[in-house]
Amino acid sequence: MILDGKCPTGPIEQTWDKHRFDLKLVNPANKRKYNVIVVGTGLAGGAAAASLGELGYNVQAFCYQDSPRRAHSIAAQGGINAAKNYPNDGDSIYRLFYDTIKGGDFRAREADVWRLAQVSNNIIDQCVAQGVPFARDYAGYLDNRSFGGAQVSRTFFARGQTGQQLLLGAYSALSRQIKLGTVKMYDRREMLDLVVVDGVARGITVRNLITGEMESYAADAVCLATGGYVNVFYLSTNAMGCSVTANWKAHKKGAFFANPCYTQIHPTCIPQAGDYQSKLTLMSESLRNDGRCWVPKNKADLNKHPNEIPEEDRDYYLERKYPSFGNLAPRDIASRAAKEQCDDGRGVGPGGRGVYLDFSSAIKRVGADTIKERYGNLFEMYEKITDEDAYKRPMRMYPAPHYSMGGLWVDYNLMSNIPGLFVLGEANFSVHGANRLGASALMQGLADGYFVIPYTIGGYLATVKPGQVKTDHAEFKKSTEDVKAEQNKYLSINGKKTVFEFMRELGGLMWENCGMARTKESLELNLKKIPELREEFWKNVKVTGSGSELNQQLENAGRTADFLEFSELMCRDALHRNESCGGHFRSEYQDEGEAQRDDVNFCYVGAWEYKGDNKTPELHKEPLKFDNVHLAVRSYK
Amino acid sequence: MSDHKTMTLTLIVWRQKNANDPGKFETYTAKNITEHHSFLEMLDCVNEDLIHAGKDPIVFDHDCREGICGMCSQVINGAPHGGQERTTVCQLHMRKFKDGDTIYIEPWRARAFPIVCDLIVDRSALDKIIQAGGYTSCHTGGVADGNAILIPKTVADESMDAAECIGCGACVAGCPNGAAMLFTGAKVSQLALLPQGKGEAVSRVKNMTEAMTACGFGNCTNHYECMAACPKGINVKFIARMNREFLKAQFA
Numbered sequence: 111m112i113l114d115g116k117c118p119t120g121p122i123e124q125t126w127d128k129h130r131f132d133l134k135l136v137n138p139a140n141k142r143k144y145n146v147i148v149v150g151t152g153l154a155g156g157a158a159a160a161s162l163g164e165l166g167y168n169v170q171a172f173c174y175q176d177s178p179r180r181a182h183s184i185a186a187q188g189g190i191n192a193a194k195n196y197p198n199d200g201d202s203i204y205r206l207f208y209d210t211i212k213g214g215d216f217r218a219r220e221a222d223v224w225r226l227a228q229v230s231n232n233i234i235d236q237c238v239a240q241g242v243p244f245a246r247d248y249a250g251y252l253d254n255r256s257f258g259g260a261q262v263s264r265t266f267f268a269r270g271q272t273g274q275q276l277l278l279g280a281y282s283a284l285s286r287q288i289k290l291g292t293v294k295m296y297d298r299r300e301m302l303d304l305v306v307v308d309g310v311a312r313g314i315t316v317r318n319l320i321t322g323e324m325e326s327y328a329a330d331a332v333c334l335a336t337g338g339y340v341n342v343f344y345l346s347t348n349a350m351g352c353s354v355t356a357n358w359k360a361h362k363k364g365a366f367f368a369n370p371c372y373t374q375i376h377p378t379c380i381p382q383a384g385d386y387q388s389k390l391t392l393m394s395e396s397l398r399n400d401g402r403c404w405v406p407k408n409k410a411d412l413n414k415h416p417n418e419i420p421e422e423d424r425d426y427y428l429e430r431k432y433p434s435f436g437n438l439a440p441r442d443i444a445s446r447a448a449k450e451q452c453d454d455g456r457g458v459g460p461g462g463r464g465v466y467l468d469f470s471s472a473i474k475r476v477g478a479d480t481i482k483e484r485y486g487n488l489f490e491m492y493e494k495i496t497d498e499d500a501y502k503r504p505m506r507m508y509p510a511p512h513y514s515m516g517g518l519w520v521d522y523n524l525m526s527n528i529p530g531l532f533v534l535g536e537a538n539f540s541v542h543g544a545n546r547l548g549a550s551a552l553m554q555g556l557a558d559g560y561f562v563i564p565y566t567i568g569g570y571l572a573t574v575k576p577g578q579v580k581t582d583h584a585e586f587k588k589s590t591e592d593v594k595a596e597q598n599k600y601l602s603i604n605g606k607k608t609v610f611e612f613m614r615e616l617g618g619l620m621w622e623n624c625g626m627a628r629t630k631e632s633l634e635l636n637l638k639k640i641p642e643l644r645e646e647f648w649k650n651v652k653v654t655g656s657g658s659e660l661n662q663q664l665e666n667a668g669r670t671a672d673f674l675e676f677s678e679l680m681c682r683d684a685l686h687r688n689e690s691c692g693g694h695f696r697s698e699y700q701d702e703g704e705a706q707r708d709d710v711n712f713c714y715v716g717a718w719e720y721k722g723d724n725k726t727p728e729l730h731k732e733p734l735k736f737d738n739v740h741l742a743v744r745s746y747k
Numbered sequence: 748m749s750d751h752k753t754m755t756l757t758l759i760v761w762r763q764k765n766a767n768d769p770g771k772f773e774t775y776t777a778k779n780i781t782e783h784h785s786f787l788e789m790l791d792c793v794n795e796d797l798i799h800a801g802k803d804p805i806v807f808d809h810d811c812r813e814g815i816c817g818m819c820s821q822v823i824n825g826a827p828h829g830g831q832e833r834t835t836v837c838q839l840h841m842r843k844f845k846d847g848d849t850i851y852i853e854p855w856r857a858r859a860f861p862i863v864c865d866l867i868v869d870r871s872a873l874d875k876i877i878q879a880g881g882y883t884s885c886h887t888g889g890v891a892d893g894n895a896i897l898i899p900k901t902v903a904d905e906s907m908d909a910a911e912c913i914g915c916g917a918c919v920a921g922c923p924n925g926a927a928m929l930f931t932g933a934k935v936s937q938l939a940l941l942p943q944g945k946g947e948a949v950s951r952v953k954n955m956t957e958a959m960t961a962c963g964f965g966n967c968t969n970h971y972e973c974m975a976a977c978p979k980g981i982n983v984k985f986i987a988r989m990n991r992e993f994l995k996a997q998f999a
Contacts, residue, residue, distance in 0.1 A: 161887040176808065177874050179914055180816040196894065232888065239890035241883050241938050243907040250897025268907060274815055275910060282882035289878040297871070320863060349810040383783040388791055389812045491814065494838045497782075560887050608798045610791070655803050659765070660864045662806060663798065 113366070113717055113732035116521040117221035122207075122738050126225040129522070130565050134572035141166035143576040145329040146567065147314055149301045149356055151178035153273075153552060154535025155335030156280035157559025163284075163292035165564055167571075170327055171284070171293055172316060174300045174351055174665075179281040182337060182349040183555060186273025187394035187488065189257060189265035190237075190552040192230040197254050201262040203227045210550060211739045213259045213440055214515070214543020215692035215707065217369070217715075220738055221522060222540045229561040230553050234266055236560055240279040244268050258395050259440035259547040259746075270394055270487045276552055280559065299325070300665060302596075303589045304332065304360045304531065311531035312579040315589045317597075319665065322658040324590045326581040330574060331530045331567055334360060335559070338514035338536040340373055342673050342680065343625065344617020346511035347379060347392040353669035354676045357518055357537055365526040366717035366730060368539035369516035370676070371684035374546055374693045375626050376512035377403075377444035380495050380505075381464045390510040391495055393467075393488055395548040398437040400472035400481060401505070403428050403448070405456040405465050412458060416466055416504050427451055427465075435746040442545040442693045442705075443746060445509035449626050450703060452508075459506045468504035509626060513551060515542040515693060516683075519717040519732075523566035524558060527717075530574070532567060534558040539715065544692025597657045600667040605650030609666045612647050616640070616670070616677060624681050629697045633685040637678060641724075644674040679718055679727060686729065687712055709741055754780045754846040758793065760805055761853045763862050770862065772851075775805075782842035786829065787812060787819065789841055805852075806865040814838040814978065817913035820920070821866050822853040827917035827976040835915065835978040855916055857925035859963040870916050872962035873930060879958035880951035881934040883943050896942050909937040911979040921976030924965030929973035931959050932989035933981050939992050949999040952992040 118125040118132075136144065144167050148159040151173040159171040173181060195201040206227040211218060234252070238244065244266050245253040254263040268275035287293040296316070303315040305326070313328035339354035340346040361367045378393045378401075404424045406412055411419050427447055429436045439447070448465045451457060458464045473481055478501055482489070489500045496506070517539040524532050524540070535555040542550065579585075619639055623632035647670070655661045689712045690696045690705035699706040715732040756777040763770030777793050784792070787809050794804035810818040819836040823829035829839045844850065852866065860868040898906075910933070918929035935952050938944030944951070967986055974983045 157887075164887055175810060175816070175818060176870060177914065179874075179877075180810060180818050182811060182816070185811050185813055185815050194893070234893045235890045236885075236887065238893040238896075239883060239885040239943055241906075241941050241943050243903050243910050243937065243941065244893070245907075246898055246900050246903040248900045250899045250903075252893050268910075271815065271911065274913070275907075278910065282877065283885075283887070285874065285878040286882045286884060295874075347813075349816060350812060351810050384781060386781075386784055386788050386792060388785070388788050391813050490833070491838070494814075494834060494840065495785075497840075497842060564887065608795055610795060652798060652801075654798055654801060660806060660867070663804065 111730040113519065113715070113730050114521070115219055115732055116523065117219060118522065122220060122224050125221050126228055133565055133569035136568045136572050138166055142168060144168065144571050145170065145577070147327055147329040147332045148172070148335060149314065149333065150181065150335035150337060150537070151284065152181035152183035152335060152337060152535060153277055153280055153555030154559045155333070156181065156277065156284050157556050158333055158335060158534055158563045159293050160280060160283035160287050161560050161564045162567065163287035166292070169287070169293040170296065170329065172296045172299045172301060174298065174319065176297055178284055178295060178297065179278060181277060182352055183277045183552070184274045185349065186552055187270045187392070188396040189255060189267035189272045189549040190233065190276060191257070191264050191549040192234045192266060192553065193227055193264060194231055194234060196252060197263045199262045201264050205262065206230060206264065208739055209260050210541065210547060211543070212744055213545055213547035215545050215705065215744055216543065216709070216713070216736065216739070216741050217691055217734065218541050218543035219734065220736060225562065226541050226554060226557050229557045232561055233553060233556045237276055237279050240282060242268060242275045242279045255396055256399055256438060257548040258398060258438045258444065265549045267396070270485060273552060276556065280556070301336070301356045302359060302593045302668065304363045305585050305589050306363045306528060307579050307583060307585045310529045312583070313581065313586065315586070315593050317593070320660055322656070322661065324593055326586040326590060328579055328581045328586070330571055330576050331532060333532040333534055333563065334518065334537050335534040336537045338517070339676060340511040340514050342617070342677050343511040343621050344613050345382065345387060345390050347376060347390055350389065353672065355669050355672045358672040358676050360518060360526070360531060362720050363528070364720070365528050365531060366519040366719055367516070367679060368519035368715050368717040369683065370680040370718070371687060371694050372515035372544045372692060373511060374441060374513040374515060375445045375509045377441055377448055377509050378467060378507045379510035380492065381459055381508040383460070391491065392510065392512060393492060393505065393507065395441065397467060397485060397488060400484065401467040401469050402426055402437055402471060403444070403465055403467055405451045405458060409455055412456070416458070425451070425456070432746045439746050440545060440547060445626060446695060446703065448507070448509055464506040464508050466504035467507045469500065470504070473501065513546055515539065515544060515546055519715065523569060524563055525566070525570060530570065532563060534563060544694055596668070597664060600651065600653045600664060601657055603649065603651050603653070605652045607650050608652055609663055609670050612643065612651060613666070613670045613673065616643060616673060619643070620677055624684055627695050627697050628684050630685065633681045636681045637685070640674065640678045640681065647671065647674055682727065683716055683718065687716065713741070754841065754844065756780060756844065756847070757849040759849065759851045762805070762865055765864055766861055780841050782840065784841040785812070785837060786823070786839040786841065787837050806867055808867050809837055812837040815913060817915035820855050820868060820915055820917070822855065822920060824851050827855065827920040828978050833978055833980045855920035857919045859925060859927070860916060860919065872964065873914055873916060873927065875962055876927065876931055876955055876958045877934065880947070880954040883938060884947060898941060902940055906937050906940040909933040909940070909981065909985050912981055913979055915978065917976040917978060918973035919964065921972040922965065923970055923972065924968060926967050927959050927964040928967040928986045928989065929977065929981055929983065931955050932985040935992055936985040936988040939988065948992060949996045952989060952996050956993060
């Protein structure tokens with residue numbers, strides 16, 4: 111099937127304005143008759159629930175944490191982009207649009223990216239109005255910093271806690287609506303199924319994580335804002351509870367999964383210290399504004415204290431390879447360059463899995479106090495984890511899984527191929543192509559939640575009669591029974607290996623064979639090994655306790671079971687895409703280490719349709735057209 | 748890594764099946780722990796052993812494991828988050844302990860935080876305080892340009908100092924009165940400092956303090972334990988600011 115993203119046509123600058131006018135409206139008095147479910151309360155979900163509640167819809171919002179304020183958007187450090195051009199350095203909506211298309215290695219839709227760039231400025235204004243304390247200068251104007259993949263300073267920030275402050279802004283707006291009664295909040299609930307009736311999304315089945323009870327919720331539209339899936343690598347910068355489960359359950363009910371092989375490996379994370387490790391910690395990309403990446407030129411220097419290695423014996427590899435962007439090369443490129451140095455045997459620290467990120471020249475230039483003001487909390491976090499003082503010796507960094515550009519397929523209205531199912535934020539595939547630029551995730555989450563879904567959901571709801579399906583419908587009962595049966599199965603196996611042991615093993619396979627570099631052979635190996643591991647899981651997993659109480663093993667068993675299925679799709683997608691682009695690097699397709707795209711054969715979105723357990727999924731294509739940005743080799747040299 | 752010396756520790760952990768169970772301390776041994784383990788990774792290891800032995804693992808709240816989500820919440824040897832300055836449990840590392848140590852692990856204990864299971868408590872009271880007024884009542888869309896109202900750096904910075912609160916509740920757990928004054932004071936102050944929040948300053952401080960009392964939190968008697976426990980180093984001066992705002996509101 112050839113998919114249609116239903117993008118508006120005509121001059122790109124007018125597409126969103128024209129589309130907004132063309133969308134049907136729901137009369138203010140009728141809005142309260144419609145129920146909308148929002149799953150996830152991060153930037154996208156929190157902003158959507160608050161905005162839809164304010165418009166007058168009846169909103170039911172869900173999160174698995176104990177409070178909507180804890181969604182993992184909170185961990186974003188560096189900043190949020192907008193095309194304000196406050197520094198007068200040549201930024202514009204067009205430039206942000208262009209940088210994002212190019213940064214995504216020409217694998218995103220032009221119209222979606224244009225809209226993102228256009229509403230980026232509204233986001234900053236919105237957050238300021240909410241009381242988000244962005245960094246400001248002494249006169250009181252908003253401050254900006256630069257970020258990877260751009261040559262202008264367009265990133266707004268709140269110390270190293272931008273995600274936290276933006277999320278608390280959305281959470282406060284959400285809290286206001288909860289108080290007003292327009293949003294009903296359900297915390298400690300995990301979505302375990304999407305309920306589809308006659309091809310239309312009608313509700314969800316969730317597990318109450320405290321009581322273990324299954325609960326059904328019906329609505330006229332369901333919005334998934336359930337984040338990304340890089341915990342498929344086991345070790346990642348995501349929170350422990352982040353999973354593919356909500357997306358995967360929707361996929362199994364018919365939603366297409368687009369570009370699952372596009373995963374982002376972030377270049378600056380604290381290297382792994384041991385096998386017991388549960389997660390990897392990211393150090394903001396903003397550090398590369400002042401930190402310089404290097405490794406020793408000579409292997410003989412590897413065991414020396416870094417400060418004893420003289421300047422001429424250091425290889426500042428990013429500055430050498432990409433002189434015009436230097437240390438601010440985009441993430442995919444910086445990660446691969448770090449891997450290249452380590453593969454060359456010049457990596458530092460335990461196992462040779464690390465590069466230096468050195469602040470000594472910046473400290474000499476602007477002083478330690480300024481560096482402390484800019485990145486103090488990051489240096490503090492680094493010291494807590496590694497016991498090393500980065501003011502005195504360079505940080506050690508290694509790439510780690512961080513973000514998923516792929517996600518459920520959506521059209522321009524953020525609606526999936528299932529009518530009534532909308533997908534927002536990291537959970538969808540739409541704007542980042544094959545690689546996301548720094549400070550663009552926060553922008554997308556809030557754009558989708560505050561400024562896209564409030565318009566586009568109306569366009570859908572205006573065409574449907576409210577309240578057509580209630581939770582007494584047979585599909586809800588069936589969904590609950592299916593989920594219960596699955597839960598009982600985990601509990602009844604009583605095997606020998608814990609859930610974590612399986613997840614660690616799967617993560618190892620994915621990192622090794624479908625990580626920063628992939629080959630036909632490594633992917634085929636995974637396509638053989640993953641089904642074996644899955645089979646073992648269903649025979650040999652051990653989950654203690656019961657389903658009718660708080661049971662964290664049971665929660666993780668479900669997430670792991672879904673990762674064990676999803677990982678196969680991810681490898682299949684990576685195997686079919688015989689090119690390298692952005693975060694998807696197939697070693698066979700390269701030009702001296704640079705990704706080699708194949709625009710003749712692969713300039714499309716690959717969206718997979720679920721065909722049943724252990725059946726080969728079907729690939730659908732949505733061709734990508736570039737009318738405004740010239741398809742070119744992406745160069746940061 | 749394997750060349751590190753390992754530690755063996757005795758853990759005395761609060762176990763409580765559910766809200767109605769009286770609960771009790773149980774003793775466990777943590778083996779093969781290195782200085783690089785985080786505290787929660789140490790508990791992960793203990794839990795893996797328990798599961799292999801067919802027993803129920805220790806239940807605790809955690810999510811981001813990088814000190815920002817505010818989910819983790821344990822009292823370690825009597826100190827919320829373990830007592831290391833500006834550190835959440837998840838960022839506490841085992842290098843702060845030594846081989847042979849005995850460690851007591853308990854949940855947050857406060858009237859407003861009923862225990863859910865083992866080390867997990869119900870902190871929804873904190874959400875209720877925010878719902879009572881921890882926001883500016885701006886609408887989505889239709890707001891002024893971000894630079895339309897200037898906010899000098901010193902003001903923005905002080906507001907940010909207050910805004911750093913992660914809502915973990917350690918301040919409540921540390922307070923002998925079970926007060927949420929630091930939590931509430933931080934939000935009241937963040938918004939009262941900013942021009943965007945001034946318009947509703949009067950109703951906000953009234954409604955939020957009322958919600959605080961209604962949720963069963965105690966009052967401040969200047970012990971400063973909250974500030975000592977706070978993993979973000981929120982200063983008690985924000986309690987003073989809230990009190991000032993509250994007083995001002997009585998005359999408004």
